[in-house]
Amino acid sequence: MTQEHTLEATSQALSPSARERAALLARMHQEAQAADLGLAQSFGLSADEFALLCERLGERLPNFAELGVVSVMWSEHCSYKSSRLHLRRLPTTGPQVVQGPGENAGAVAIGDGYCAVFKMESHNHPSFIEPFQGAATGVGGILRDVFTMGARPVASLNSLRLGAPDHPKTAHLLKGVVAGIAHYGNCMGVPTVGGELRFGACFNGNNLVNAFTVGIAKSEGLFFGKAEGVGNDVLYVGSRTGRDGIHGATMASASFSDESEAKLPTVQVGDPFIEKLLLEACLEIFAADVLEGVQDMGAAGLTSSSVEMAARAGNGLDLDLDRIPRRAAGLTPYELLLSESQERMLMVAKPGCAERVIEICEKWDLDVAVVGRVTETGRFICRATPGFDPYRDQAPHEGAESKVVVDLPVDLLTDAAPVYDRPQTPRAPSAESTQAIDFADYGWEHFAADLREQPARANLCSRRWVYEHFDHIVGVGTVAGPGESDAAIVRVLPEREEGAGGPEKHLALAVDCNERFVRIHPRQGAAMSVAECARNIVCAGAKPLGMTDCLNFGNPQVPEVMWEIAQAIDGMGEASRALDVPVVSGNVSLYNETDGESIFPTPSVAVVGVLENPEKRLFIAPTAVGQLLVELGVPSNGSLSGSEWLAARNRLEEARTLDFDLQAEVRLQQLIARANAEGRISAAHDISEGGLWQAALEMLLAAGLGGELTGTAADAEACAREWFSEAPSRVVIAIDSEQVAHLAAMAAESGLACTAIGRTLASETLSLTTPAGSTSVNLRQLAEAREQTLHALTGSHLI
């Protein structure tokens, strides 16, 4: 017998389980070995960061598993190391703030002892690699962030950015992202009531998927991610752990290259059915008053949830990894700690209450296990038995002993994480910013064609194809759904099962960002986004209370990008202060670039407001024939910078710059609120993408009415500037004609303009009369064209 034959015979004699145990033993042994700089760099740590880590650990190098833990906790995604210094400048306080940044979500008071709990999060990188699951798990993650706080989610929004409409990947990504959001949100029974979608070539290689959810809770009954009470049991609840999403947080902190699509295994796979059970079980557990703290396992999974909970309470945690429920064989401590399997929660039970938690989980058919306890050591300690695989084996084999596989100080992972003040350089002005637009060949007929064609462009067309994918009415609360009002309005019944019904609350929700304006002037553009979002709330008849943000930027190690980040944060802060909408939660997504090409800076903001009197809600549709359409606000200087009209000519900006007066914006919002309170406004729609023409058109289409508009411009250029400029701080309102004099007086008092631009008619046409010419468009044809755009883009039929 040759040596080869002998080996074969031996291995055949070994049972499969013994072979697997040996393999697991070998991998766990490998993970216990000291790591070096090369490995640290492959995990995304810099040489300086590795040196800092070794210094903090004293006499030893981290092992492989520990390095994994440190690298995700120090990743941009978890540590905010490039943005943290700047985020501190945002206003986060106010009498309405119940919970500011730092928890799973923020909260503002909405009266009667209730609060709105909300946050927005990005899932940009996963959604580009695998759009359906990437977007779906983004929704799952933000829902968990909200119900972790003890709140029942009541509505979601999303903010999407995709590449140019004609880019070969755009249709595939759009379809996948929309279907993924629908898949998760619909199954959860949380209505997706609004959002925004914009296309731009800067997103060709890096789309943005930002998901927002708001929930409702008693202000006194919020839950926090704190591991309080030394000796308390730590419980794992929800889906079992698999290998999906390992090192997702690190991926979210790196730039894309051609190899990114090879990172498929780092995209998580969601199961909204399990999350629905998890939601109901959690709310039942919260009501039973058996928890000290709770946190969902999001980015960096078990690691970040346990470390952050320990850090917030100033305690340590001791985890027994052998007890983690799992759905794959041969998982190592590194994999268990770094997996981003979805639909999982970590809970710390009050003394003697673990049994009750387990009972409720079993009612909802969820996996649950006591996996550790709170300690006073301030250390994050994980144990596991080498070679023991609970997935296959009932118990460790004889002689095997549990060993410490990770032992790290909690503060090293959180407070001691590096913070960078990265260098900044203002972006040099572009050549086109000093050039006038050439209108030499632009005649009336071109302008008249633009009136018909621009509203059907991908950035301005009907969003029906998108929002019909979403259940926007589940929960019997949708008072204003997609496209009906500048902000979604949701009726909320906090006491869902009381016989009498309890109080009713009405929330207004909006999400906004015009990344073109931010690219042109980061500080002003970011302030304009906050202003527009708050204006949308006011145009729905509600009062803005607070905001959350999702700061999507390129590579912070590029000084121009770092400058954009800092400037945008300052702009947001200014507008947030002026409009009294403190930032209560948020998320930062950096490294949104592909092969060195950064996206336009996109600090998305979502504002939550309250509508005290539902009778005062406003829609965009005029409510009667013969109502006047009035432009209210700051007179436009006609700049076409950042407009869709200019983008259609492959250009971003022009010599005539956009002005933005924050104080005038405040006065405008106050004016609208006052006029609405006095019952003077029948409908309102803010002027944003597409300009005055788009705003008036959308109002009439929503009402099923025609109209006549009158302009003052004397030539085609002036007409384009009058009807297509996207200059800020303007609103179109519909009013009964007897209100016009009073409104003009109110506007004058506020130093704002009030200009009648037309009226509603019982017809199917919209006419425009100007000194330069007259035209009229058939609204039915235009509506059909606006419906067709996204169907054509996605290759789907009108159904």
Add this chain to the structure above:
Amino acid sequence: MRVAVIRYPGSNADFDAFQALRALGMRPSFVFHKSPELAPCDAIVIPGGFSYGDYLRPGSIARFSPISAAVIEAAQRGVPTLGICNGFQILTELGLLPGALAPNEGSRFVCRDIWLRTETSGAFTGTDMVGKALRLPIAHANGRYVAEPETLRRLQGEGQVAFRYVAAPLPQGDASGAQREATGDARRGTLARSAAAQAPALAQSIAPPNPNGSIDDIAGIYDAKRRVLGLMPHPERASESVLGNRSGAALFESLGRLLSGETR
């Protein structure tokens, strides 16, 4: 009037049904699917949602929940039973209604308002509703009703087709429809919704009336005794004026009249 609202794992319009019934003065209560019995009740609602995550086939696993045997028993005894959306799918899987709900013709989830005509009277459709059009929302991905030709003939012949999808009744191509809508009760100050939702928005009238490709435009069917109703649209989400549409309340009000007539 005690109405049992069954809660399967993944039901998500359970509260919608609960709230609509409560707002209409009935006494709803939730029944968890693990309960093997149904406490005495005057009617049953199987709400919409994604029971068991729609795994295998929508509604198919719900059949094995302990409560389902009790639901079958009660429905066969004549307790009025309403299955909405996923509830309709479950009723077909329980064998209480014939046919099945297949994936929509467009192969995707669709949420929008559609128009229906009430075809027959029964436990949830009073004689006053018959022949009239009503606007209700749909929100489903598997709503295409299919049945064997023989079953279909029986449904048609026995008057078991409860609702059919129809074209929006307005406008007539001239301005009068729009004008009527816009100057009607949609004025501010009432809790009716804006003109937008009252008038069939232009975009909506572009879409075909049958949103999922159901055979014979069927949106809902009754059992032979017309006491068990399954339908894809959501009447419970259109039963309060604050939501801009209360045409769905007619179904629950019909039930209320039936029950009060029976107990009197």
